[in-house]
Amino acid sequence: xxxxxxxxxxxxxxxxSIPGVVEYSEVLxxxxxFLGLAYAQRVGAHIGVDLVTERMxxxxxxxxxxxxxxxAIGVVAIMGWETLEVxxxxxxxxxxxxxxxxxxxxxxRLLIPIGLGALLLELAISLYDEVVALRHRxxxxxxxxxxxxxxxxxxxxxxxxx
Amino acid sequence: xxxxxxxxxxxxxxLALLAAGVPVAFSLAAAGCMxxxxxxGPDITQSTLGSLPYxxxxxxxxxxxxxxxxxxxxxxxARVAEDVFRLxxxxxxxxxxxxxxxSIAACAGFGAVSGSSVATTATVGRVAIxxxxxxxxxxxxxxxIVAAAGTLSVLIPPSIVLVLYGIITGxxxxxxxxxxxxxxxxxxxAFMAVVIVRARLRPELAGxxxxxxxxxxxxxxxTLDPNAPPVGKGYAGLMxxxxxxxxxxxxxxxxxxxxxxxxxxxxxxxLLMLLADVFRVGVRTLALRIRDSLAETASVTSFIFAILVGxxxxxxxxxxxxxPSDFARWTLGLPVPPVVIVIMLLLIMIPLGMFxxxxxxxxxxxxxxxxxxxxxxxxxxxxxxxxVKMIEIGLISxxxxxxxxxLAGTPGVRMEDAFxxxxxxxxxxxxxxxxxxxxxxxxxxxxxxxxxx
Numbered sequence: 001x002x003x004x005x006x007x008x009x010x011x012x013x014x015x016x017s018i019p020g021v022v023e024y025s026e027v028l029x030x031x032x033x034f035l036g037l038a039y040a041q042r043v044g045a046h047i048g049v050d051l052v053t054e055r056m057x058x059x060x061x062x063x064x065x066x067x068x069x070x071x072a073i074g075v076v077a078i079m080g081w082e083t084l085e086v087x088x089x090x091x092x093x094x095x096x097x098x099x100x101x102x103x104x105x106x107x108x109r110l111l112i113p114i115g116l117g118a119l120l121l122e123l124a125i126s127l128y129d130e131v132v133a134l135r136h137r138x139x140x141x142x143x144x145x146x147x148x149x150x151x152x153x154x155x156x157x158x159x160x161x162x
Numbered sequence: 163x164x165x166x167x168x169x170x171x172x173x174x175x176x177l178a179l180l181a182a183g184v185p186v187a188f189s190l191a192a193a194g195c196m197x198x199x200x201x202x203g204p205d206i207t208q209s210t211l212g213s214l215p216y217x218x219x220x221x222x223x224x225x226x227x228x229x230x231x232x233x234x235x236x237x238x239x240a241r242v243a244e245d246v247f248r249l250x251x252x253x254x255x256x257x258x259x260x261x262x263x264x265s266i267a268a269c270a271g272f273g274a275v276s277g278s279s280v281a282t283t284a285t286v287g288r289v290a291i292x293x294x295x296x297x298x299x300x301x302x303x304x305x306x307i308v309a310a311a312g313t314l315s316v317l318i319p320p321s322i323v324l325v326l327y328g329i330i331t332g333x334x335x336x337x338x339x340x341x342x343x344x345x346x347x348x349x350x351x352a353f354m355a356v357v358i359v360r361a362r363l364r365p366e367l368a369g370x371x372x373x374x375x376x377x378x379x380x381x382x383x384x385t386l387d388p389n390a391p392p393v394g395k396g397y398a399g400l401m402x403x404x405x406x407x408x409x410x411x412x413x414x415x416x417x418x419x420x421x422x423x424x425x426x427x428x429x430x431x432x433l434l435m436l437l438a439d440v441f442r443v444g445v446r447t448l449a450l451r452i453r454d455s456l457a458e459t460a461s462v463t464s465f466i467f468a469i470l471v472g473x474x475x476x477x478x479x480x481x482x483x484x485x486p487s488d489f490a491r492w493t494l495g496l497p498v499p500p501v502v503i504v505i506m507l508l509l510i511m512i513p514l515g516m517f518x519x520x521x522x523x524x525x526x527x528x529x530x531x532x533x534x535x536x537x538x539x540x541x542x543x544x545x546x547x548x549x550v551k552m553i554e555i556g557l558i559s560x561x562x563x564x565x566x567x568x569l570a571g572t573p574g575v576r577m578e579d580a581f582x583x584x585x586x587x588x589x590x591x592x593x594x595x596x597x598x599x600x601x602x603x604x605x606x607x608x609x610x611x612x613x614x615x
Contacts, residue, residue, distance in 0.1 A: 043461050061183075065182060072184050079191070082209075109216060
């Protein structure tokens, strides 16, 4: 998952210099985004508001978060289903994007439900964690947002690890 | 149900989900979906859900966002922030609060290659706060400096928030980015003035006389990071920043390439700089760093675009319900002078900035506020800079400023300390914003030159 997303990023890099690649970068970016969704969920990059739940009693907080996750799962599931239908239609008709170069867009369309499906799994894991915590009264420490991790960990850790 | 009631219900759902800790992106999507179902029925909702995720993300202009993120992440891994910090400390150490000034300079310098204030705060904070405390700075003062100066990053181009503003409103991204330069410099100088004054009045905050022109000081090179390979005097980092900045902003400003192309070239240049480090750190570390950079870029990009998709669902619902036009009509009909409306729209951003991230705020507020502003005859670019300023003030305000939250992870810094330190910078931020509000020329002059070419 990560490597696919990373791969797309790096391919995008070479993007703008070659004519006609604009269309490709657009399609590739869609892939990057939706494949990265699940990864972002795993590392806790999707910023939410902890302010309220942090002030609740632990059990209530877990319960509230679980309900919230169920709703999120519902929305993502419906979105995944609908985009899958669109993607299959697009695949049948071999949908193209018209520009300087004809770029097939059905792969991008298809990547959306795949990415959403992976996100669904990650969300289910988060839900499972919350439910387990609810039953065992443990407080899960939430992951720091990825943007915050950005500088705080990596370069230093790498140096230290050598 | 009447449209008004439906909008009310959807807003309630949104607030409830946000309060339940559901990530902003999913909250927006769920509330938007619910609203569309109630308003237009399940069929429209189905087709919208099927097509919107692709439509809202497959836009060429949006490619600029992952490119800028990648450039910032790569630059962070190339340790430019540390370099600038070291260099500016050497140059500024004779001034009172020299180390504090160096931290601000590092934030501003790193802001010139990174577009996210949270990233800048985290990157600079990791190095600078430890150093300042080592030299006897109070942790409140040190944290305040970095949290406040971290906000410079969204003003000083490249800025992801300004890029998004351009995408939402259709203003020129190049013009928006250049508009941030002068306000960025003004804010930097204002922060530096605060540090100098505070260090003069209460030297004990800034490590007493210890930090003043200590010539025999072993210097930061020795203390900064024992594991770091020996590096030059930090000029290399400055050169890297200058080069990236020239490529990106110079290129856009001279009309050589579009913002997207500039961002891609900037990212490529940053990658090359990182590759040049191969002699210093070895192939394996380098490969690890590049892999980490790409993974980080992917996750941050996905997080931003998830909000974008969620917000476009929610906005689609609002537009279907006619909210933006109703809102515009209502505000324009208010019996107050236009200036009051602008001020009110700006002030709303502060409480929002206290608990939402800048990107979500932009996506939620702008579709409502921007038409009103332009209808009133105000300059969209001027409003962009003020909006960014206000959101940033929210980002460092109690009770939950995001920037402060990031710093609170640094050893030895408590949330309360950080907010105490911030207190001195908040009034200055407000003053700078007021100045920009009263003298729009400070914002519009530079992009004006661009347009007249």
